[in-house]
Structures are given as C-alpha cells and as structure tokens.
Amino acid sequence: MEKRTHRPKEPALEALEPVAQEATALLAAAKTEIRRAYIGESLTIELLLAALLARGHVLLEGVPGIAKTTLVKTFASILGCDFSRVQFTPDLLPADITGAMIPNLSTNEFVLRRGPLFSNIILVDEINRAPAKTQSALLESMQEAQVTIEGVTEELPPPFMVLATQNPVEQEGVYILPEAQLDRFLFKIRMGYPSDESERAFLKLYNHAIPNLQGIIGRATLLRLCDGADTVYIDDELIDYIVRLSKATRHHSAVRLGASPRASLWLLKAAKAYGLLSGRTFVTPDDIRTVAPFVLEHRIILTPEAELDGVQVQDILNESVQNTVFTSQ
Numbered sequence: 001m002e003k004r005t006h007r008p009k010e011p012a013l014e015a016l017e018p019v020a021q022e023a024t025a026l027l028a029a030a031k032t033e034i035r036r037a038y039i040g041e042s043l044t045i046e047l048l049l050a051a052l053l054a055r056g057h058v059l060l061e062g063v064p065g066i067a068k069t070t071l072v073k074t075f076a077s078i079l080g081c082d083f084s085r086v087q088f089t090p091d092l093l094p095a096d097i098t099g100a101m102i103p104n105l106s107t108n109e110f111v112l113r114r115g116p117l118f119s120n121i122i123l124v125d126e127i128n129r130a131p132a133k134t135q136s137a138l139l140e141s142m143q144e145a146q147v148t149i150e151g152v153t154e155e156l157p158p159p160f161m162v163l164a165t166q167n168p169v170e171q172e173g174v175y176i177l178p179e180a181q182l183d184r185f186l187f188k189i190r191m192g193y194p195s196d197e198s199e200r201a202f203l204k205l206y207n208h209a210i211p212n213l214q215g216i217i218g219r220a221t222l223l224r225l226c227d228g229a230d231t232v233y234i235d236d237e238l239i240d241y242i243v244r245l246s247k248a249t250r251h252h253s254a255v256r257l258g259a260s261p262r263a264s265l266w267l268l269k270a271a272k273a274y275g276l277l278s279g280r281t282f283v284t285p286d287d288i289r290t291v292a293p294f295v296l297e298h299r300i301i302l303t304p305e306a307e308l309d310g311v312q313v314q315d316i317l318n319e320s321v322q323n324t325v326f327t328s329q
C-alpha cells in the first residue's frame with residue numbers, strides 16, 4: 001500500500017511541477033556549495049532548506065566545536081539574502097537585537113536604529129547564554145515576524161529565518177529555553193560527532209584556504225519556492241496520519257506533554273516543503289516520517305519517572321512512528 005503516489009490530477013499541481021524541479025535543483029546546488037566549507041550529513045542540509053521553504057526557524061544543538069556556526073554561516077552565504085549574526089551573552093539586552101530609538105541631534109527627533117533582527121537570515125549563536133528577557137524578545141519576533149520598539153511596530157521582511165545554536169543544557173552557565181519558546185522552532189537538529197571519514201574529509205578541506213562561497217539563489221526565487229511549498233498537495237489520508245502520529249506521542253505512558261496541535265501543523269508544513277525539495281508536488285508518508293523526529297523532539301516532555309529511568313524522547317518518537325502505520329484505503 002505504501003507505493004501509492006497520492007497525486008491528484010489537478011491543473012494547479014501541474015503548474016507546480018517546474019517549481020518542484022527548481023527546488024530539487026536548488027537542493028543539489030546547495031549541497032555542492034555547502035560541502036566546500038562544511039562536511040556533514042545531507043539530511044541536515046535538506047532540513048535547513050525545508051525549514052526555509054516552510055518559513056520556519058531552526059535550533060541546532062551540539063557540543064562545542066562541532067561546526068554549528070560554520071554550517072549556519074555557510075548556509076547563509078549561499079543564499080543571496082541579508083545575513084546578520086548575534087552572539088548571545090549574559091549581558092545582552094533586548095534592544096541590542098531589536099534596535100532602539102535614538103536621538104538625531106541635528107533634527108531633534110528620535111530615529112529608529114534597526115538592530116540585527118532586521119535581516120533575512122539571522123544566526124543567533126549560543127541562544128541559551130542570554131537571559132530570558134532577551135530570548136523572549138527574539139522569540140516574539142520569530143512568532144510574529146515583526147518587532148515593536150517603543151510603541152513603533154516594524155515588519156520584518158520575508159524571508160525571515162532564525163538559525164540558533166545552543167550547547168547541550170548539561171553545560172554550565174546556560175539559561176534553558178522554556179518549552180513555549182522551544183515551540184517557536186520548526187526543527188531542532190542535534191549535531192553529533194562526525195564519522196572518521198567526515199573528520200578526515202574536513203581536515204583535508206581546511207588544509208587549504210576555503211574559497212569564497214557563491215550565492216546560488218536570490219530573494220525573489222526563494223519567495224516563489226516558499227509559495228510553492230504552500231501549494232504542495234497532501235492527501236486526506238496523510239493528514240489523518242499526522243493526526244494519529246501526534247496523538248500517539250500524547251498517549252504514550254512515558255510522556256507528560258505530547259505533540260501539540262501546533263506541532264501537527266508544523267509537521268504538515270515541513271512535510272510539504274520536504275516533498276517539494278524532493279521534486280514532488282505532493283507529500284508521501286516518507287516525507288512525514290523523515291521530518292517528524294526533528295519537528296517533534298523538542299516539543300515532547302517526559303514524565304519525571306521516565307526521565308529518571310533514562311528514557312530518551314527519540315526512542316519514544318521512533319516507537320510512535322513505527323506503531324503508527326500508514327495504510328492507504
């Protein structure tokens with residue numbers, strides 16, 4: 001039953017075909033270009049692009065020195081968009097990222113000095129090193145794509161994507177992001193140590209100077225692809241599959257807080273973007289299975305007993321994905 005393609009015969013989807021081709025070509029080009037400066041899993045690059053097309057934000061987690069910053073900088077530099085970077089520190093104030101009204105001495109008026117949030121792609125390095133007030137200023141803008149500075153509200157121009165990095169919470173001197181704030185991130189991607197082969201490859205790469213990376217896509221094309229991802233077809237049976245998958249996480253005995261309806265919505269959007277990047281105008285069950293762990297992991301809270309027993313959220317997710325069988329009628 002898994003072979004069914006879920007492709008309806010609709011003119012709107014035929015019109016989407018060239019956009020899907022463009023999306024796969026972009027993915028291939030992005031992989032080639034990113035590999036000139038970062039060696040890692042293909043899936044990570046696929047997820048970053050899927051998040052961009054789904055208009056979502058990404059949290060990258062990993063121990064120091066695992067190339068989180070390198071990956072984000074590389075990713076941003078191949079997109080022909082504005083890019084800014086903020087290093088979160090314990091003394092960072094909300095106005096340092098949003099901007100502030102400052103007096104213009106020649107006109108005696110206050111003018112808006114826009115902060116680094118006014119960019120298309122924002123790298124927030126070590127998000128868990130800044131205190132809650134600054135984190136929430138960032139996360140509010142992520143939610144609403146706008147910033148309010150002393151009563152003046154400014155829209156953040158699309159595409160607007162925050163790529164935040166954090167060290168695992170076991171490290172000292174960090175402010176843990178509350179669940180509600182974690183929920184603002186479409187994906188949380190854990191970056192692990194590279195394989196020996198990857199580590200050798202990146203050492204060889206950095207044995208020579210890294211060439212400047214090329215922007216491979218412009219803002220207008222990017223926005224067209226985002227609109228394309230919205231139009232990707234998803235069969236009712238697959239919507240039902242998402243519902244059952246989220247429900248399975250809520251009813252698990254080791255889970256205190258399962259996937260929210262917002263998580264289901266993000267799963268839908270992410271699967272559509274992933275489908276488009278795979279060159280398709282429709283979602284398959286595998287699109288959902290691929291993105292689900294990255295959408296759901298940070299939104300699930302275990303019971304205290306399960307935590308004490310050392311249960312891992314990933315195991316519960318794997319179990320839920322395995323137990324929620326997709327059968328087409």
Ligand SMILES: Nc1ncnc2c1ncn2[C@@H]1O[C@H](COP(=O)(O)OP(=O)(O)OP(=O)(O)O)[C@@H](O)[C@H]1O
Binds near residue numbers: 040062065202
């Ligand atoms: N897989 C990799 N591909 C390319 N470069 C790598 C890789 N792993 C490590 N490096 C190199 O290691 C160095 C450290 O990487 P980077 O600063 O991006 O790590 P980080 O995860 O952001 O660390 P921190 O948590 O301390 O900020 C960089 O010079 C980077 O080029």
Ligand SMILES: [Mg+2]
Binds near residue numbers: 069070
């Ligand atoms: Mg870093």
